[in-house]
Amino acid sequence: MIESRQSQGVLQLVINRPEKKNALTRDMYQQMSDSILRANSDETVSAIVISGAGGVFTAGNDLDDFRARATDENPEPSAGLAFIESLMDCDTPVIAAVEGLAIGIGTTLLLHVDVVVAAQSAKFKTAFVDLGLVPEAASTVTMPLHLGSRRATDLLLLGVVINGNDAKECGLVSRVVDDGQALVEALALAASLANKPREALRASKRLIRAPWREQIKQALEREREVFSERLRSEDCRAALDKLTRR
DSSP, X not given: OEEEEEETTEEEEEEOOGGGTTOBOHHHHHHHHHHHHHHHTOTTOOEEEEEESTTOOBOOBOHHHHHHHHHOSSOXXXXXXXXXXXXXXXXXXXXXXXXXXXXXXXXXXXXXXXXXXXXXXXXXXXXXXXXXXXXXXXXXXXXXXXXXXXXXXXXXIIOOOEEHHHHHHHTSOSEEEOTTOHHHHHHHHHHHHHTSOHHHHHHHHXXXXXXXXXXXXXXXXXHHHHHHHHHTSHHHHHHHHHHHHO
């Protein structure tokens, strides 16, 4: 589930499914999308903080959801990508607080928020190719943009795992803090933003993102089509079955 808390101009969204390492289901994506859309039009909200419960950010998309979509002849539109689009269209500043695992979309969503605070021992990894899939969430554009093409290849094709310090060095995260302090720092930064003129913040965010906005949206659509094809491929089904047998 997604816990929602609002106080003094800050909306906090907590991914709370610790028994599954906060893996995200369709309903959880929908809850986050709805919360972000509401907050974006709420004049009392000046900043949004996304975090995970139990010392984990998120293990990424729930594999059972992947498996259901892979075998569905007429799958519903991806709730995960709808969530990414809500982040892309959000003028309110968004901060992510990352402890522990940030896998798959747990890493690629960070490329759509404004500030990322990570614990030193946080672990970032994308495993799209290992699952017979392709990168999604417009990461084929946003990751080279933030990290450079060489580092993007390391993460998206080779699937290397990097920690908080590595992520700071390559530009994936904004700040690195001691383990257990990511949310504390993120909430402090959000409180600082909430004390600034709200419309100036929103206008500034739009200007910062304007040069790449259309390019990123086009990447999202390209990836959506190929990802859908790959999700129904024999490669993907075999990889998902292998994970089930572990």
